[in-house]
Amino acid sequence: MQIKAPHSFSKMIMTMIIALLSIIFMLPFIWMLSTSFKIEADVFNYPIQWIPQEWNVFENYKSVWSGDYPFALYYWNSIKVSLLTTLTSILASACAAYAFAKINFKGRDFMFLLVLATFMVPGQAILVPQFVLYRWLGLFDSHLGLILLGSFSVLGTFMLRQFFLSVHNEFIESAKIDGASHFRIFFSIGLPLIRPGIATYAILRFIWTWNDYQNPLIFLRSNDLFTVQLGISKFADEFGQYYTLIMAGSVSAILPLLIIFIIGQKNVIEGIAGGGIKG
Amino acid sequence: MRRSNYLQWKETLTGYLFIAPTLLGLTVFFIIPILATILLSFTEWNFIAGVDKIKFIGLDNFTKLFQDAIFIQSLKNNLILLISIPITVVIALLLAIILNKHVYFKNTFKVIYFTPYISSVVAIAIVYQVLFHPSHGPVNQFLMSIGIDHPPTWLADTTFAIYSVLSIQVWISIGFYLIIYIAGLQGIPKDLYEAADIDGATRFQKTRFVTVPMLSPTTFFLIVTGVIYTFRIFDLIKVLTSGGPANSTTVMVYYLYDTAFVNLKTGYASAMGLILLVMVLIITIIQLIGQKKWVNY
Numbered sequence: 001m002q003i004k005a006p007h008s009f010s011k012m013i014m015t016m017i018i019a020l021l022s023i024i025f026m027l028p029f030i031w032m033l034s035t036s037f038k039i040e041a042d043v044f045n046y047p048i049q050w051i052p053q054e055w056n057v058f059e060n061y062k063s064v065w066s067g068d069y070p071f072a073l074y075y076w077n078s079i080k081v082s083l084l085t086t087l088t089s090i091l092a093s094a095c096a097a098y099a100f101a102k103i104n105f106k107g108r109d110f111m112f113l114l115v116l117a118t119f120m121v122p123g124q125a126i127l128v129p130q131f132v133l134y135r136w137l138g139l140f141d142s143h144l145g146l147i148l149l150g151s152f153s154v155l156g157t158f159m160l161r162q163f164f165l166s167v168h169n170e171f172i173e174s175a176k177i178d179g180a181s182h183f184r185i186f187f188s189i190g191l192p193l194i195r196p197g198i199a200t201y202a203i204l205r206f207i208w209t210w211n212d213y214q215n216p217l218i219f220l221r222s223n224d225l226f227t228v229q230l231g232i233s234k235f236a237d238e239f240g241q242y243y244t245l246i247m248a249g250s251v252s253a254i255l256p257l258l259i260i261f262i263i264g265q266k267n268v269i270e271g272i273a274g275g276g277i278k279g
Numbered sequence: 280m281r282r283s284n285y286l287q288w289k290e291t292l293t294g295y296l297f298i299a300p301t302l303l304g305l306t307v308f309f310i311i312p313i314l315a316t317i318l319l320s321f322t323e324w325n326f327i328a329g330v331d332k333i334k335f336i337g338l339d340n341f342t343k344l345f346q347d348a349i350f351i352q353s354l355k356n357n358l359i360l361l362i363s364i365p366i367t368v369v370i371a372l373l374l375a376i377i378l379n380k381h382v383y384f385k386n387t388f389k390v391i392y393f394t395p396y397i398s399s400v401v402a403i404a405i406v407y408q409v410l411f412h413p414s415h416g417p418v419n420q421f422l423m424s425i426g427i428d429h430p431p432t433w434l435a436d437t438t439f440a441i442y443s444v445l446s447i448q449v450w451i452s453i454g455f456y457l458i459i460y461i462a463g464l465q466g467i468p469k470d471l472y473e474a475a476d477i478d479g480a481t482r483f484q485k486t487r488f489v490t491v492p493m494l495s496p497t498t499f500f501l502i503v504t505g506v507i508y509t510f511r512i513f514d515l516i517k518v519l520t521s522g523g524p525a526n527s528t529t530v531m532v533y534y535l536y537d538t539a540f541v542n543l544k545t546g547y548a549s550a551m552g553l554i555l556l557v558m559v560l561i562i563t564i565i566q567l568i569g570q571k572k573w574v575n576y
Contacts, residue, residue: 127536133315152301258394
């Protein structure tokens with residue numbers, strides 16, 4: 001019997017092959033970025049000029065950001081909606097997750113099943129009644145409505161519950177003997193202990209809310225409430241022929257998220273792999 | 280005794296207080312709309328007209344749906360898009376096996392392949408619209424330069440458009456499948472490979488008879504979530520093609536959106552919503568049963 005040593009030469013060859021494939025895989029992004037730096041006349045030159053012949057970076061991004069379409073405002077709207085959704089969603093999910101994991105109340109299992117059951121429902125199946133309801137409640141065409149829609153998350157409840165389950169009961173029992181209420185235990189012991197879980201969920205929720213296109217499309221009407229995704233799609237519809245500008249807009253829509261993802265990659269990847277979840 | 284009763288009662292009250300926000304939110308924004316979808320699917324209504332205009336028409340919406348050529352087309356397209364799942368499974372599985380053991384900079388590659396999945400679908404769709412441009416898009420310029428004189432016009436062609444959507448979908452999902460597979464690979468006990476080594480198994484045999492069967496729960500999970508997810512694809516279609524050309528890329532959720540918010544047929548759209556709900560329910564039940572039966576190692 002022989003134990004194979006890791007073949008470092010074949011590993012190097014494999015790394016090079018995979019690196020090559022990765023570059024091919026990323027070509028659409030590279031093309032997007034390089035086009036956003038070009039002058040309009042060079043966009044479709046062939047062979048493709050990955051490095052622009054004539055640079056037009058500043059002008060392109062300037063016309064996107066200070067043109068008729070208020071990108072700064074869309075950005076602000078997206079930041080506002082994504083942050084507030086993430087915050088309220090964490091709070092509501094963490095409360096429910098704590099109860100499902102650590103409070104022994106009557107009907108708990110049934111309630112948990114009920115919550116889980118709503119998870120499978122495809123959003124579009126209930127879009128029409130949601131829309132009608134929103135008009136009745138006066139939540140249509142408002143950021144508040146958009147935030148509320150993303151705030152009650154089965155996924156968040158489920159994920160954070162997993163984290164609470166791994167907290168030892170002794171912590172909670174001993175705090176209870178000392179006379180602490182569940183509210184105090186939740187805020188002073190529970191939340192700090194599941195900080196990694198909250199970080200993971202927060203990043204995922206932020207990314208999903210930022211990238212959401214369907215809800216803003218249906219529940220917003222006023223131009224000045226638009227989020228980045230909605231803004232960029234309208235922008236692309238209108239400036240269909242100005243490819244450099246559309247690409248500059250697309251880069252602007254993707255970049256902040258990419259940065260957050262790269263900073264929080266460990267959380268994101270572990271969160272996705274651990275829960276096997278999909279937004 | 281009375282004290283412990285009081286404590287239990289207090290515990291229950293506290294429990295409900297903690298789940299109250301989520302429960303209330305889910306009830307108002309999800310459970311009530313689900314019930315409303317079921318009710319509205321038996322009616323003819325335009326939501327602008329007001330509640331008193333709701334007309335109960337029994338099963339008419341459903342009989343009409345199954346004679347509706349666009350609905351049938353969108354169902355068909357949904358089925359075509361399902362092809363993306365086995366393709367993604369195979370690519371991601373191969374990639375996961377290679378990344379897991381046989382390369383350096385594993386984490387960097389994971390991040391690279393995961394990037395499309397966390398990127399804005401709107402931006403992705405806009406980029407691909409230009410890449411697939413029939414006459415001067417880079418894809419066709421490349422094809423023409425290697426001697427294909429009349430490449431397909433992709434998104435502008437009624438046959439090729441849905442397959443273009445499909446391939447973009449594969450590109451977007453590879454990262455997700457990959458991450459889940461790598462997590463699955465790390466859960467396979469090492470002694471299985473050692474035992475296979477003792478039996479003199481080749482690398483291919485180890486992959487075929489250890490890795491793949493041990494990953495079958497992961498594969499099963501990915502297929503089921505993949506099917507459910509495929510039924511939800513909306514953003515990509517809306518931005519990329521708006522269901523066109525000539526409804527060749529319309530899918531159920533897109534047709535539902537179009538019916539409800541462009542043609543303002545609330546009842547008819549709700550009937551589609553109910554069909555969607557029932558389909559997802561059936562898939563979920565298959566998942567619950569299948570988990571025990573089909574997963575083998």
